Amino acid sequence: MPDDKKTLLELYRKMVAVRQFETMAGEHFAAGEIPGFIHLSIGQEASSVGVCSCLRKDDYVVTTHRGHGHMIAKGADLKRMTAELFGKRDGYCKGKGGSMHIADFSIGFLGANGVVAGGLPIITGAGLSIKLRKTDQVALAFFGDGACNRGPVHEAMNMAAIWKLPVIFVVENNQYASTTPMEYSCAIGDLCTRAAGYGMPGEKVDGNDVLAVRKAAATAVERARAGEGPTLLENATYRMKGHFEGDPQKYRKTEEVESWGEKDPVERFARVLTKKKILTKKLAASILKEVHSELDEALAFAQDSPFPAPEDAMNDLYSTMEGGSHA
Amino acid sequence: MPDDKKTLLELYRKMVAVRQFETMAGEHFAAGEIPGFIHLSIGQEASSVGVCSCLRKDDYVVTTHRGHGHMIAKGADLKRMTAELFGKRDGYCKGKGGSMHIADFSIGFLGANGVVAGGLPIITGAGLSIKLRKTDQVALAFFGDGACNRGPVHEAMNMAAIWKLPVIFVVENNQYASTTPMEYSCAIGDLCTRAAGYGMPGEKVDGNDVLAVRKAAATAVERARAGEGPTLLENATYRMKGHFEGDPQKYRKTEEVESWGEKDPVERFARVLTKKKILTKKLAASILKEVHSELDEALAFAQDSPFPAPEDAMNDLYSTMEGGSHA
Amino acid sequence: MPDRILSSSAALAEALHEEMERDETIFIVGEDLVAHAGIFGQFKGIPEKFPGRIIDTPISETCIAGCGLGAAMTGMRPLVDFHFSDFVTCGMDELCNQAAKIRYMFGGQVKLPMVVWCPDGAGLRAAAQHSQSLESWFVHMPGLKVVIPSEPADVKGLIKAAIRDDDPVMFFQHKKLFAKEGPVPEEEYVIPLGQAAVKREGKDVSLLCYGSGYYLCVEAAEKLAGDGIEAEVVDLRTLKPLDMDTVAVSIQKTHRAVVVHEACRTGGFGSELAARIQDELFDELDAPVKRVGAKDFPIPFSPPMEDFVLPNVSDVLKAVHAVTYR
Amino acid sequence: MPDRILSSSAALAEALHEEMERDETIFIVGEDLVAHAGIFGQFKGIPEKFPGRIIDTPISETCIAGCGLGAAMTGMRPLVDFHFSDFVTCGMDELCNQAAKIRYMFGGQVKLPMVVWCPDGAGLRAAAQHSQSLESWFVHMPGLKVVIPSEPADVKGLIKAAIRDDDPVMFFQHKKLFAKEGPVPEEEYVIPLGQAAVKREGKDVSLLCYGSGYYLCVEAAEKLAGDGIEAEVVDLRTLKPLDMDTVAVSIQKTHRAVVVHEACRTGGFGSELAARIQDELFDELDAPVKRVGAKDFPIPFSPPMEDFVLPNVSDVLKAVHAVTYR
């Protein structure tokens, strides 16, 4: 996996794109333009971008309620993403899904999920499908530290392991599940140690270091593509914002939040690239500008897109419904 | 825990009782006297008896579809057990439960379960209840190697571990889940290694050696009573009969069955006791006779007990149902 | 003493304070309860007042449900918070194959005093996986009771009855109703399960409802009064046990009925109630029993579509006109 | 060519052989399938003929369901064997929050050709946790289709339609019917979903049924014929989509209807159908629609009690007499 200048800058650009997308989404949520509730991944960009940089377009990904970053990193169209968050007709899901239920099958993005751990059995099925169809795709699931405590995660890891499915399990351990600290809901230090119980490799990675993430993910992807089975990666990171936008966050101290602010993965990578003389202030500014102009475009697209007609609610349920009434 | 002569003989007597009960049940099932289907624990007596020998009457136990042995070992009345298997009015559950759904709350036996792993969340709740009520009881679950692959097992172990509940998880690894060999459904050799993923001790025990089982269980029970939290015990054993009575058993070889027959836990313990000069042929014969006469009594009780009246089906659903109709 | 005006959240919290004071076997268990006193503030003050008796869990709905059950089987009286009713899907085995059946299967050996508390309903733009009303699944499951209050006073009286009940009770509260206020008596009271309330009298049509459907009916009844139609509003409050007597008395008066709920129409509780009414009161009916419920689609995210799928006051009016036209 | 006489197991196996031959994206996944070709012998010959396309799983119902879904989303056409329908409780999230909603939530981006195959029903003395008929839960879940064949010929034609369908289909077969035999056409045929079959014509009462209820109705109709009552037996075959046209035509002729199923009565499919009939065909009805189903109890183990709880032919007769008396 080449880590040439172009690649590194592309990683950085993606991280900035995720960060700025999330920031934009937060602002427009606050302004009342985004209905429902949204969960931002600010602080976790190294994980989404690092992992997805190892994937092909035809590889499969599922994510969680906190999946904007993963989707952008997998190559989604910002316009249709934004429009979906806004509940507009030109959104990826025509406004039916919103932030928590967004997908783009054309890039193998099999969807966000409003049910914690809901994607894990699905990705296992995608892995089985790859194996049955004998392609060299891989299937990858992002999930949270909190999700690790749900049964489907256990069943999925075991099943992927016994069948040596090309599945990569990426737990983004951002220290909290909603209000619950990871140390409360888990009696061991590292979630990745559970991998041993399934007979698969498990690795803990500095999840705020995009290159470390990328390296670990590359190994896992290679393993999977080679038919050697699944891997569990634990990306240790931190969500810098509330669980959802508007979260009163009584469960954590300002100092803690601030200390993690210093480990901000985007700034950190910028420092690395600057040191390597790959990134300059000027280049950083122009990347940011480029990202902003893309986002402005996406925003305008979303704002201009009409709301769905009420009756559009009646489309897209069944593929075929003939010879009978369903209501 | 004293292992004096009396205790050892009592262990032996219990093992014989379980073995003979199961044999009797198999015969009367074949004769058409027991409705439905039954799952015998022949070959697993060291586990049921060894574990339960460490429990008090007020400790809680849940078991599976293969729970006759556990129930007898916990001190159940053979008469009411037999009557329940026969579907009779004087059975433990008045004929409503049968073999797979039998319980005796007076001895802390919270029930068999027709759903694989169904007892695990329940026993965790019993453990929580003990903790909240501040008693020194313990709560123990028997389950199978196949059950280990279900999500509730994962959730239960994690929950018991983080709260340090007085729960003991006993997996009876009898090498098969119905037709499925343990090695197929699990990519690791020992199920007990999963304990590490929850931060609890896990131990593999020769499940056909009643004293080894008893020793490991004693340690786990002590730990639980002392408030130090849960333990996972894996009792390696073998079911010497089919999954259910009538199982065509195409999935295993006669040689395998025969080779485990040589490790028969009852005979093995008899040899140990004989060597220690605790058991003589004569004593063994008299124990067997004693057990048989108990079983004859139980059988007569069951056969004499009337079937429930059809309308008895309408009792026992709700504790209270006033002020409205439920149908 | 005049009634205070309280929200449903406050009414619930008040009832729980009183009950937990009274009976120390009561405890609350679920996800993310302590830090914010429940996601709807429904447990306000309880973490401070009853430390250790409101317990945060990992995200493990299956085990949470089973855990409540195991505690209920061994002397405790748990209230299990299911976070969002949509996630009952993760505990259906524990609720339906275990909690609902254990007393029966074991021949009545044990009591199961457990409340499964589920915020349900749509309207928050929370989309398909956080908006469902699934009560009819549980009505179809012998061994469970099903309670769905509408007004704050009902919340208080019914949660007390549910907690004191020795059987497993599914208790649903609509997410959009937590902040809604209403008078709540100060004094101790319990509303027995299985008692519907005629909340508005009328002679022309019976509006049979519960939960959020109640508010649709109240508004519809106001409007109908303007048109000279006197609608009787019967708040069922508990679906199992069901107060069929009150329903029958109302229909014997009005001879027309509309069932209103937010759950989707096909297979919803309206089907059960309509089927029973036409069976038991066939000769009383001057028109078919109409059912108002959500259209048979998952709840879509975007506001115009969500609003379209959900039942509204004009759906109730239309149904009333259809049955009173005859 | 005269029809062969086959059991439902054999009819299912035959259909699967033909379909798997035709379309290599079809595979079967579930517990304990290979060694004994399914617990009811329903997959006879498939392990030998299609190795690798019938896959044993660990005991992990949640993941099995999700696994089928993930495969369906990515180009395969899985048949998920749920072992016993009672265990759908362990996969409700995957079936109802995922499979039923994913196409819709994602704006129609994907097709989900998945059959969830569930042996259901009682009568085997298997007690409360292995005897349920839970179809009405899924009828209440938009996004799923629900198919329940009765006779072997229906099994063959309907499983083919279910497999070829691009939506998730819940397919229930009664455990006691696997061995029951009937004529099955030799030639290729598919029974489209949403087509009921009038299997016996009659002018006095419509018996609306499916699955094991069908056989109760056939027997009842015979008996009724002796009493001079001509019962029309309508085998619904699929509950969603529902062939309401055929139901309506029948009722327009008979003006009386009894719905018969094994699921417990309260909240069962009979409620939905009765509610719809009285709504849509009010003026056609000369008597209330009666529902015959199991009594509202878990299935007890002991034979006399199980028999008492389950619906039987005399329940059907009683219901018919109640509606034809008027």
Ligand SMILES: Cc1ncc(C[n+]2csc(CCOP(=O)(O)OP(=O)(O)O)c2C)c(N)n1
């Ligand atoms: C099955 C289920 N239970 C509970 C919830 C409510 N919920 C949404 S997100 C969340 C916390 C998830 O924590 P984690 O898995 O660590 O992901 P993070 O939010 O930290 O990204 C909870 C409890 C849910 N959506 N689904």
Ligand SMILES: Cc1ncc(C[n+]2csc(CCOP(=O)(O)OP(=O)(O)O)c2C)c(N)n1
């Ligand atoms: C949730 C669930 N899935 C499947 C079954 C069917 N079933 C009953 S026993 C059994 C095998 C259990 O194996 P194991 O846990 O090893 O226990 P053993 O029978 O060996 O004692 C299966 C698959 C069930 N009862 N419950």
Ligand SMILES: [Mg+2]
């Ligand atoms: Mg987290």
Ligand SMILES: [Mg+2]
């Ligand atoms: Mg086993």
